Amino acid sequence: MEAEALSLVYLAFGKWLTYLGLVGLTGAVSLRQLIRPVQIAPQISSRIEQLLQSLVSYANGLVIAAVFVRLYAQTFSVFGLDEPVTLELVRVVGFESRWGGQWQFHAAVAILTSLATVMVRSQNRLGWNTLTVFTVILWLTLPLTGHAMSFVDTSLLWAVQVGHGVAAGVWMGTLFALFLVGSLFCAAESQDSLTWFATLVRRFSRRAICAVMILGVTGIVTSWFYLGSVEHLWRDPYGRMLSLKIFLVFSTALIGAYNWRYLVPRLNNSSATCGLFSSMRAELILGVFLLVVTAVLVHLAMPAEMG
Amino acid sequence: MVVRSEKRKGSDMSLKRAGLGFGCVLCLLSVLCVTTLWAHMRVQKTMPEDGARLTSSPHHIQVWYTQLPDNAISQLLLEGVDGDVSLGDTTVKEDKSLVATVSSELVDGNYTVKWRTAGDDGHTQRGDFAFTVRSAD
Numbered sequence: 169m170e171a172e173a174l175s176l177v178y179l180a181f182g183k184w185l186t187y188l189g190l191v192g193l194t195g196a197v198s199l200r201q202l203i204r205p206v207q208i209a210p211q212i213s214s215r216i217e218q219l220l221q222s223l224v225s226y227a228n229g230l231v232i233a234a235v236f237v238r239l240y241a242q243t244f245s246v247f248g249l250d251e252p253v254t255l256e257l258v259r260v261v262g263f264e265s266r267w268g269g270q271w272q273f274h275a276a277v278a279i280l281t282s283l284a285t286v287m288v289r290s291q292n293r294l295g296w297n298t299l300t301v302f303t304v305i306l307w308l309t310l311p312l313t314g315h316a317m318s319f320v321d322t323s324l325l326w327a328v329q330v331g332h333g334v335a336a337g338v339w340m341g342t343l344f345a346l347f348l349v350g351s352l353f354c355a356a357e358s359q360d361s362l363t364w365f366a367t368l369v370r371r372f373s374r375r376a377i378c379a380v381m382i383l384g385v386t387g388i389v390t391s392w393f394y395l396g397s398v399e400h401l402w403r404d405p406y407g408r409m410l411s412l413k414i415f416l417v418f419s420t421a422l423i424g425a426y427n428w429r430y431l432v433p434r435l436n437n438s439s440a441t442c443g444l445f446s447s448m449r450a451e452l453i454l455g456v457f458l459l460v461v462t463a464v465l466v467h468l469a470m471p472a473e474m475g
Numbered sequence: 476m477v478v479r480s481e482k483r484k485g486s487d488m489s490l491k492r493a494g495l496g497f498g499c500v501l502c503l504l505s506v507l508c509v510t511t512l513w514a515h516m517r518v519q520k521t522m523p524e525d526g527a528r529l530t531s532s533p534h535h536i537q538v539w540y541t542q543l544p545d546n547a548i549s550q551l552l553l554e555g556v557d558g559d560v561s562l563g564d565t566t567v568k569e570d571k572s573l574v575a576t577v578s579s580e581l582v583d584g585n586y587t588v589k590w591r592t593a594g595d596d597g598h599t600q601r602g603d604f605a606f607t608v609r610s611a612d
Contacts (some may be wrong), residue, residue: 250591260547261548264547265545266593467598
């Protein structure tokens, strides 16, 4: 593989890990908010809490690992094509380059999020609220090293990018957390458990619809600025990758819509719940590939830049 | 013992599935990256111009971009018939250009300028352009 292509693989891999971690954190925080008003048996409730705490730990770990993967990837993309990557070169990129200045914000917040994770795991009463705040700040700092910074008026596109990321995190992340938690309800094998799960799924469905709408609007605005004209969708590498992303989003949303309109109203027995699990799994697998395509897309040149 | 071996089989299958899934993601990543390379920042103009035929050695090399180059990682290199030609330090100017002085008089021949920089979005760009020095006599 050519060095430049390898550089893009590293950069996209680092961004993909970041997305996975952020989506996991967002999902845990979002699902916990959904669960709180629902009356659930204490033994199941405590197991759900433990599951969400584990999800937070793994997601936070992914975000921190991704911070350093991205630093290495950026260093490789700058220097690695001409010479071996050394610690000194990593230092130059991380602490002297413009990219590094923005990366430091995100890295600092990622490390501080560990404190919030510890608070959550030690069941500090401010833990989940603190984690929510840090998760939002992580999304706020992520676009600082991306395409949005290329434009003269960066604030609008930065805000749109943040909205896009948070909406994706709420949709995919909450779905993933719900999928994990659902197994606890189904293992309990009681009608009460199925009822609680159905209530949670209905609450999630309303939230997911809002998230998908925000995703659509922010996606259209971003595409408008980054593409320049519709014909770039098929003429330009960035446009073709964006077309693939749009296809995956529609496919994922279609499965979600099927779940919402057909499966969720029938969630009163175990066979319907199993059907929903299979559908959720398909939605999540598509979501993983969607994040891969997005991770590559954000490292390609926008047609608007090429003129 | 039957229960333990069943559990071990189950976790082995989960590990295999996770590994297969991860492998698929890496393959997809690689395929997408190999087939979709492109550049980001644009070069507006160069001095000397690309393909120029000069009758005397240039005093400096300068490349103008559409975004302000990142000083920490920017670099200009000059290659001639006898290999690398010494240049002064690469500096960034307010007019969004990179400039480096040519340390010594260039002899007649073909030269290639290679540049590396990054714009506001941090994406590293590389490129080159060529010129010829052919003294008037």
